[in-house]
Amino acid sequence: MIKYLKDEKIIFYDVIKWFFLATLIGLGSGLLVASFLKLLNWGTVYSESFGKYFWIAPVFFVINIILIKYLAPDAQGHGTEKVIEAIHKKAGKIKVAVIPVKLITTLLTLFSGGSVGKEGPSAQMGGGLASLMADILKFNDDDRKKLVICGISGGFAAIFGTPISGAVFGIEVLFVGMILYDDLLPSFVSGITAYYVTTLMGVVRPEYHIDFTTGMTEFFILKIALAGIAFGVCSFIFIEIMNQTERISKRIKIHFLLKGLIGGSAVILVGTFFGTETLGLGTTTVNAIFSGAKIVWYLFILKIIITSITLNFGGSGGIVTPVFFVGATVGAFVGQITGHDPALFAAIGLVAVLGGTTNAPIAACIMGIELFGVAIAPYAALACIISFFITGNRSIYPTQILAMKKASHLTTVVGREIKLIDEEIEQEEIIQEIKEQNNK
Structure with a gap:
C-alpha cells in the first residue's frame, strides 16, 4: 500500500510539472503564432496591392538564401521536418536563431508569391522556444524532447485553430505507426493553450458549413x-x-x-x-x-x-x-x-x-x-x-522513423528513417541499371 502511495505521489508531481511547463510553451507558441499571422495578413494585403507582386520573388529568394546560409541553416525548407530531425538526432536541441530567421524568410517567401505554408515556421518557433526553455531549466535529453514535442503541438494547433488535432499531430508525426502516449498530457495542454491564446489575440479563422448528406446513396x-x-x-x-x-x-x-x-x-x-x-x-x-x-x-x-x-x-x-x-x-x-x-x-x-x-x-x-x-x-x-x-513507406517528412509495416509481406526493416529507406531503394535501382547496361 505504501509503495502505491509513493507511486501516486510521483505521478501527481509529474502531472503538475508537465501541466505547468506545457502551459508556458502553449502561451509562448500562441503569442509567436498570433504575431506571425498578423504580420502575414498585413504584409500579404500590402504586397498584393502592387499588382504583379510576384516579380519581386527572385530578389526575396536570394535574400532568404543569404539569411539561412549565414544565420540559421536549419531554417531551410519546410520547418517541421527540421524539428522532427532535431528530436531524433539532436535530443531536441534547436538554435534560437531559427525563430527570427524562419519567421522573416517565410514572410518574404509568401509576400513574393512563393508557394509555402504556415505550419513550418509555427512548429519551428514553438520547438525553438521549447528548446530555449529546456536550456534555461537545464533539462535532460528526454525532458527536452518532450518539451519540443509540446512546441510542435502548440504551433500546429495555434496556426490552424485545431487544438485537438494539433496536439495529436505532435505525438503522431515523429513515427510512422506509433503514437507517443508518454507525451499525451503536455501535448494536449500546449495545443489547447496555444489555440486559446491566438483566439484571445483576435486571430479569425474561416468557418465551413458543408452538408454531408447531399447525394448519399448505398454506394x-x-x-x-x-x-x-x-x-x-x-x-x-x-x-x-x-x-x-x-x-x-x-x-x-x-x-x-x-x-x-x-x-x-x-x-x-x-x-x-x-x-x-x-x-x-x-x-x-x-x-x-x-x-x-x-x-x-x-x-x-x-x-x-x-x-x-x-x-x-x-x-x-x-x-x-x-x-x-x-x-x-x-x-x-x-x-x-x-x-x-x-x-x-x-x-x-x-x-x-x-x-x-x-x-x-x-x-x-x-x-x-x-x-x-x-x-x-x-x-x-x-x-x-x-x-x-x-x-507506402514515403513521407513529406523524410526523417520520420518507420515503426510499422504497412503490409505484412513487405521486407522493409522497421525502426529506420524514411530517408534511409529511400536512399537504399535509389542505390538498388542504380545498381540494377548498371547491371542491365553491362549485360547489353
Whole structure:
C-alpha cells in the first residue's frame, strides 16, 4: 500500500510539472503564432496591392538564401521536418536563431508569391522556444524532447485553430505507426493553450458549413474508398515530386545564390501564365471551393510543382498549407466528375492528403472533425486511413522513423528513417541499371 502511495505521489508531481511547463510553451507558441499571422495578413494585403507582386520573388529568394546560409541553416525548407530531425538526432536541441530567421524568410517567401505554408515556421518557433526553455531549466535529453514535442503541438494547433488535432499531430508525426502516449498530457495542454491564446489575440479563422448528406446513396462509402485511393496516389505523387526536385537542386552545380533566381523566376512564370491561384498560401482558392466555386483540373499538379521548386530553390516556409490546397482541389475535381458536391469531397480530400503525406492519419481525421463538423468523421476516417496505406513507406517528412509495416509481406526493416529507406531503394535501382547496361 505504501509503495502505491509513493507511486501516486510521483505521478501527481509529474502531472503538475508537465501541466505547468506545457502551459508556458502553449502561451509562448500562441503569442509567436498570433504575431506571425498578423504580420502575414498585413504584409500579404500590402504586397498584393502592387499588382504583379510576384516579380519581386527572385530578389526575396536570394535574400532568404543569404539569411539561412549565414544565420540559421536549419531554417531551410519546410520547418517541421527540421524539428522532427532535431528530436531524433539532436535530443531536441534547436538554435534560437531559427525563430527570427524562419519567421522573416517565410514572410518574404509568401509576400513574393512563393508557394509555402504556415505550419513550418509555427512548429519551428514553438520547438525553438521549447528548446530555449529546456536550456534555461537545464533539462535532460528526454525532458527536452518532450518539451519540443509540446512546441510542435502548440504551433500546429495555434496556426490552424485545431487544438485537438494539433496536439495529436505532435505525438503522431515523429513515427510512422506509433503514437507517443508518454507525451499525451503536455501535448494536449500546449495545443489547447496555444489555440486559446491566438483566439484571445483576435486571430479569425474561416468557418465551413458543408452538408454531408447531399447525394448519399448505398454506394457512397464505396465512392469514398475509391476517392481515398486517389488521394493516396496524389500524396505519393506529391512526395515523389518533392524528393526529385530536391535531388535536382543538389545536383545543379551553380553558385548557391543563383538557385534563388531559379526559384523566383519559376514563381514569375507561374504567376504570369497561369495566374496567382497557386501562388502563396492558396487559401483564397480553397475557401472559394468550399463556397461552391468550380476549379480547373490541373491546379493540384501546378501547386505541387511550384511548391517543390519554391522550397528547394530559395523559398522557406511550411508544407501543410500546400497539402491542404492539393487535397481540396483534387477532392473538388473528384466531386465534379462523380456528380457530387465538390465542397464535400474537397473537405475529405484536404484531410486525406494530409494523412497520406504526413503519415498522421489520426490527427488528419480529427482535424476534419474540428474544421468541418462531426458529420465528416466516418468518411474522413476511411479516406485518411486508405490514403495513409497507399502512400507506402514515403513521407513529406523524410526523417520520420518507420515503426510499422504497412503490409505484412513487405521486407522493409522497421525502426529506420524514411530517408534511409529511400536512399537504399535509389542505390538498388542504380545498381540494377548498371547491371542491365553491362549485360547489353
